[in-house]
Amino acid sequence: MSSLSAVLPHLEQGFDSQRLVFWHDADGEYAAELDALDLSGVTTVRVENNEYAVKNRVLHDEPVSKFLLYRGAPVPPGTGNWLLDLELAYGVFTADRTALVSQDLGLSGSGIDQVVRDHEKFFRAAKRVQSLKVLLATDDDADRLQAKMSAVVLGQREHSMLELMRALLIENARGAHAKYDALAEQSLDGFHWAGVAKIYGYEASEPSVDDFVLWMFRQAINGFASDTPGALRNIQLDFASLRNDRRSANALAVLARRAAESLDYANTIEDAALAELVGNDLFEDVERKIISVLTQAIVERTMGAREVSEIIRSRQSSIWVDGYRELYAALAAASDLLSELATARFEIASFDDGLDRYRKHWFRIDQLYRQFHFAARTTEYAGPLEALRVEVEKHYANRYLYELGNAWQQQVDAVTDWRTVALRSQTRFFTDHVEPIIRKGNRKAVVIISDALRYEVADELGSRIRQEDRFDAELDAMLGVLPSYTQLGMAALLPHKTLAHSHDGDPVLVDGQRSDGTANRNKVLAPVDGFAIQAEDVLAMPRSELRELYGAHQVLYLYHDRIDAAGDKARTERQVFEAANDALRELVDLIKRLTNANATNILVTADHGFLYQDTALADASYLSTKPQGDGLVVTNRRYVLVRGLKDDPAFRKFEPEQLGLSSDLEVQIPKSIHRLKLPGAGSRFVHGGAALQEVVVPVLTVNKKRKSDTxxxxxxxxxxxxxxxxxxxxxxxxxxxxxxxxxxxxxxxxxxxxxxxxxxxxxxxxxxxxxxxxxxxxxxxxxxxxxxxxxxxxxxxxxxxxxxxxxxxxxxxxxxxxxxxxxxxxxxxxx
The missing domain is CATH 2.60.40.1940 (Immunoglobulin-like)
Structure with missing residues (x-):
């Protein structure tokens, strides 16, 4: 005999909202237990051929009382049922499991009971049912009920076909199938695939997620074309959503790679024209094909730099671009570099003209070369760049460096003294740039000296800073000291009246004082209330400590060393462009920290620039002769300090007074871009000579504004x-x-x-x-x-x-x- 315990809660729930509940129990299953039913405040009445009396009692005699009206036999249909009007008004309760579940769900639409009967296992789990009830609406039909049941099984909050399919595809991309198996276990897989056929148009004798994936990508390849216009519109829209939504983008990329291999897509686009591919980002193979075609076009000069740039820009919205940004950056830099070199003429009218042309135009070639190599080294897919790398090296090293070096050397040979009206001298840095800021005593200055921060790197630094909100940066240039090496360049940036080499060349003396090391530089800066500190110490300082440091001094000199630290060692010199990128990032961070500590006048400069080529130097790049003199004090790859110098046409000789130095050491510089071959030393990265890349020294003035400007x-x-x-x-x-x-x-x-x-x-x-x-x-x-x-x-x-x-x-x-x-x-x- 059936227990009333399962029925009682449903009856009580019915009386929560109405006073009459009609219970149909056609087989009289609960008739014997009815008298034991305990419903507080409710009168139980058996309807047994007494319909008129019952109706009169509940409507007229006791119009506000609550009644459970039990019918333990089949109810006459239609007008034979004298209580039909009341049953239509109040509804009918039945105690079979299907009806109880349907009532518990609050659903009464057509087909609901059948869904409940067909999925008895689903509804036996109270937790599942509770999760389902959260999703249901009173007007849900049988299809929406099954869709929401599917959502519960898949652990989804939404029941649209898009969201159900998203869950299955994400799982499939991981190589798992537990969710789909759960759907099948609850007998919902048939409903799912019927819905997929109806909504998306996918039909198969044995449907599966794997098969659907291949079908979906085939339709995408064909542009979702169909004999029936619009028949594939829903899958077209949802496919785009699946690919672009962060929740499923990675999964769709995995599935795309899998589908591309299964469909041999790379082979189908082998002969495709670039124009056919540029707007396509369906498969990763397209990205690689475009890169291959672009690389060939750049090498063979069959495409202009503008067109290359536009294609690369258009690919930035590709779903695959994150894996190829560095490679595209390398292509863009190489294209611009080769385009610049194709029209460049390295004709220099005078010493001043050479300096002016370099800081306005030619520095860009060095910048593009650096950007190409940095991007090429950081990409994981560098294979296509090999032919381009050869072409870049051939034109940069063999033409640009060689031709510009020779043209500039003619002007270097023609000057008597190392000075120009085109640029201020590095030796006047403090006088020309720092002193005007601090002269009145109420303004402070911060100087950041980044070792070997070449002019072109400083140009990129300025651009990065200007992209920051409320920041402005203006780039100027100075004529660096000769020889263009660290000790002398650092000394030239300090306040001084005289610069001189010591007896052994180094240290360099500033007004007779040593200028090497932070402690000695602090002594030089003391008269102007200055303080020297390493940049890495500032980067590690708490904000409050940095504010205190800034407030305590009129001038701060911060020494930063990334580029030179990598370039000056033979084993790391080929990492110099990565070091330059690290330097850019650190300098932006350093500047932000300083402005947060209330610094407003910041100058970024360098001790010298550098020459660099990535390929090994040919023998012709080294001087076959050696410097000669009574006393060789310092011999470097790009300069010599000597007493009693013997002239040699392979070198440009300077007396110390020609260079503004107060010492007895003469200076020899290898001409053009030549090096002295020294044991154990690197040769790709050098400085110390008179090349434009070495002696055009940047001065970047940075200010922070009060109002937002980006x-x-x-x-x-x-x-x-x-x-x-x-x-x-x-x-x-x-x-x-x-x-x-x-x-x-x-x-x-x-x-x-x-x-x-x-x-x-x-x-x-x-x-x-x-x-x-x-x-x-x-x-x-x-x-x-x-x-x-x-x-x-x-x-x-x-x-x-x-x-x-x-x-x-x-x-x-x-x-x-x-x-x-x-x-x-x-x-x-x-x-």
Whole structure:
């Protein structure tokens, strides 16, 4: 006999909201136990051919009392049931398990009971049922119930086909199948694949997640084309969502790699033209093919630098780009470098002209060379760059360094004294740059000296600083001292009247005092209330301690050493460009820390620059002769300090007074870019000579403003119609200004909405065009309507551009435009 204990809670629940509960028990299963039923405040009445009396009692005699009206036999249908009107008004309770579950779920739609019967195992788990009830709505039908049951099994909060498929695909990408097995165990796999067929158009005799993945990517390869227009629109939209959503992007990338191999996609695009590939980011093979084609085009000079730049820029929105950013950066740098060298003419009219041309134009070649090698070394996929590396080296080392070095040497040979009107001298750094700041006594100055911070590296540093909000940086140049090496360059930057080599060359004396080391430099700086400290000590300081240090002195000299530390050792000299990148990052951090400690006047400079080429030097790059003199004091790869010097045409000789030095040591510099061959020394990275790369020394003046001065670029929506009459809408967008250091790139998401209901795809668009030409700053958003859009015909639709709120997953509306959705449906989802 059945127990009333399972029924009682449902009966009590019924009386919570109404006073009459009709219980149909056609087989009289609970008739014998009925009298034992204990419902507080409720009168139990058996309906046994006494319908009229019962009706009169509950409606007229006791109109506010609660009654359980039990019918223990089959109820006459239709008008034969005298209580039908009341049962329709109050509903009917039945105690069979299916009905109890349906009632517990709060669902009464067609097919609900059948779903419950078919999935008895699912509903035996109270925890599952409780999770399901959280998702249910009272108007859910049988399909929505099964979809939400599937969501519970898969551990999802949403029950759309997109979200169910997302969960299965993420699991499949991991090589697991527990969730799908759970779906099958609950007999929901058949419902799932029927839904996939109906919504996406995927049908198979033996459907599986693996098979669906291959089918999905095949459709994507074919552009989701179908004999029935729009038949694959839903999978097209959801495929885009799966790839672009952070939750599933990595999984889709794994599946794409797997599908590409299964479909032999790389072979199918072997002969594809670049134009066919540029807008395609379906598979990683496309990225590699584009890189291969670009590399060949750059090497063979069949594509201009502008076109290369545009293709690379367009690939920045590819889902694969994160693995290829460095490689694209290498391609861009190589393309620009070879383009610059193709038109460059290294003709120098005078000493001043050479300095001016280098700091305004030619430094860019050294910068591009560094950027190419840094990017090429940091990419994990460097294979395609080998031919390009050979081409870059051939033109940079064999042409640029050689031709510029020889042309500049002619001007070096022609000067009597090492000075110019084109640039201030490094020896006047304190007088010309620091003293004007501190002269009145109420302003402080901070000087950062980064060893071997070449002019071109400082130019990039200035650009990075200007990209920071409220920061400005202005680059100037000085003529560095000769020889261009650390001890002399560091001494020249200190306040002084005289510079001199000591008897053995080093240390260099500043007004007769030693200038090597932090302690000695502090002695030199003491008269101007200055203090010297290593940059790494400042980087490690708490903010309060740094503020105290800054407040205690009129002038701070910070010594930073990354580039020279790597370049001056034979075993690490090839890491000098990585060191330059580290230096850039550290210097930006250092400057931010200083401004946070209230520093407002910051100067970044260097002791010298450097020459560098990545390939091993040919024998012709070394002097075959050796320096001669009565007393060789210092012999370096790029300079010699000597007494009683013997002239040699391979060297440029300077007397100390020609260089502004107060000592008896003469200086010899190997001409052009030549080195002296010394045992154990590196040869790629050198300094000490008179090459432009060595002696054009940067002075970067950094200031922080009070008001914000960076902002995202402006974007405008330019509607070309006010109606949507087909299954797609192309919206023209305009980036109203070029992107630059203070006007920054902007990523926006487009979508079509009715209220808050999305009825289209959501493409993300990157606005990062630096071109001044307006024609380059247009792009279009191709909006594809989903089948849900059918419900909103003849309604106003809103096109939105949204941007992500920083440091959140939320989006806000940036721009809007209104359209009228007015479609005839004569060719549903037409293209």
């Amino acid at each position: 902002r995202p670029v402006n974007v405008e929506v330019l509607p070309e119609t006010d109606k949507i009459t087909t299954g797609q809408l192309v919206v023209k967008l305009f980036q109203s200004e070029p992107v630059g250091e203070k006007v920054q790139a902007r990523t926006l998401r487009a979508g079509l909405y009715v209220g808050e209901t999305l009825i289209s795809n959501q493409p993300e668009l990157l606005f990062d065009q630096p071109s001044d030409d307006k024609r380059d700053r247009y792009q279009s958003a191709r909006m594809l309507l989903s089948q849900d859009a059918n419900e909103f015909n003849n309604r106003t639709v809103e096109f939105r551009l949204e941007e992500q709120i920083p440091n959140t997953t939320q989006w806000r509306v940036y721009q809007r435009a209104q359209y009228l959705l007015k479609r005839s449906f004569t060719s549903d989802f037409d293209f």
